[in-house]
Amino acid sequence: MTTRWSYILATFVLSFQVNAQAIRQQEPKAPYSYEVEEVVFQNTIDGISLAGTLTYPQKGSDFPAVILISGSGPQDRNSELMNHKPFLVIADHLTKMGIAVLRVDDRGAGESEGDYNKSAMSHFVKDTKSALDFLKTYKKIQSNQIGLIGHSLGGNIAPIVASEREDIAFIVLLAGSGIRGDQLMLLQKAMIERKMGVPEVSVAQAQTNMKGAYDIILNSDGKKEELQKQLNEYFTTKFAGMIPEQQVKTIAEQMSWPWFVDFIKFDPAPVLQKVDCPVLAINGSNDVQVPAEENLQAIEKALIAGGNEDIQTQVLEKLNHLFQESETGLPNEYATIQQTFSPVALEIITDWIEERTK
Template structure:
């Protein structure tokens, strides 16, 4: 039986929550200094690591951990077996979460582990946009020699050099595979992420393009790089950034587009929203209502030349006038903040064809037929049409069977599968793009 004085909760704790049939591993690390407890939270499958609690309260055998930034609270009590029995609350809804001592380790069999049989070097370069220092990793097949180079241009959201997402590191896996096949690879932390300076909240497609160009300008001067054979691999929104850089710079000699947008940004976001809602079981009426909810807001973003705050105010006014109290304030604010962020707003305004129609260099465009974020048929068709308009005959377009947006072998392609799948990057997709790049640089 536990005594009445406070127990020591220090150490690593792990548990699993069940959210609508999808299981998610949760880990807490609790430390005690004198009488003060501090806690960090990891949800590896969602790429959340080391989130700091704003308060940890211990009272005898009970603990309350508050994460104000995440609007999340955990409350639990020790039982006779030394386990914490409790609930996690987010948005006021309790979800059972029992904890036992231990850490969460995800099965990621493809993730490369040192020592590596190639040369790796930490690189710092300065963006021409505003002199912000950005950091990344250059991998070379050997320390000495001259090699073709690819620069990985990351997808949406704040991405580090490995592309940490849903417990996977796809850009690390990709870089490792290419380097082992004789190709130098550079991947870097985006602004405000990892070891890079700057502020990610201000990132747009234009700013990302300047950062990629600065990386290329810096690396092409290295003696190990064959500056006549430099290519870009753009994933997701990086598949807009990469063509933009290539359309403006003759030093780029080939382009790989992975799940890249081909249709206008607002159109893609509408089709993505419909695909997600269909996957979640929404009926056609609900899906159409969802389209109507956002399409006018997208029009405002496309047409208005307003600063960020004025744009938010304009869309809030639209929703208040259109829906009044039928659209709850907290939901309205969350939606407006999301779609008016610098990156998302620049994506909504984007027209990939604007850059693709200027591309004359060899292009490989790959997409998975299970991709719900960038629907393969309409986007690959739009990419091909734009490149045809450019008169580009050196183009290969492939829709790969059973692959999702991250190029994992998937059943449905839904977001919930990303973390559950142990595979990080399909070996078939890796082999296809590697063989194509080697053909371009031979």
């Protein structure tokens, strides 16, 4: 899960300053050494248009290609966060290496239509399939060499699409989760609090409190209004006098969003067992939002159980959830780091894709 959403759930009260004027050294500037097209295509099933940017080399044709899938929360095509634009950096690097890249505004963000927080994970799957169908119409793109790169929640969407479509050449999971959503969120919360020096007794109490909320979601029948009411009553009882009433209502509302409910209930293992295309899964050792060891082990186990024989998992030292070189990995460090995306991670991704698209 990305910071703009999950960190609110993980801590409720932690905040940090962002320097809006910061210049990120990795951000590419025009003129570019490759072709850049602003594109619009349709998700005909849901009746919305999606907007994005397609980049590809100036010379040649039959390019392999990737579609970038963002993490949680409505994000623009650059996945911009705290003045970092990681998808722009990734697209720039891959395109210079001969790989076409399509990055898209999430529904309800940028120039795309729709409402993100009224959408389910299944809607994001349909958006990605629509992007795939659109990309396959380009003559310069090699239609049987299109892969998906998903970050965080996008690392769940990519396997779902790959399990349902036979025309996915490969998938790359950047901090994708391998354990059920409620378990991931509890693990995330505990790791963040321990790194912040929260006493163990408080960590344990917080786990109990949040597990109760997630259990309500796990047992819900999909009716948002009823779920929101139950969560509001639960948090009011648990945090009476500790958290303002309006904040309790906001938390209950956000935890009732359809996509978040889906995520809490989502177990990646059965989906991963159906993925038979090559898979690269990488996480940072400092990732406190999708901890590397637990999730990579679960991803690999599920893929092997399904018979997938082209799997590479790797922990990258010192990288955080955004794949920045970091000290603590805590989200309050993200804005202070100049690096947007680790060059080491970029090279690993590029080399792996090139090996599978020769």
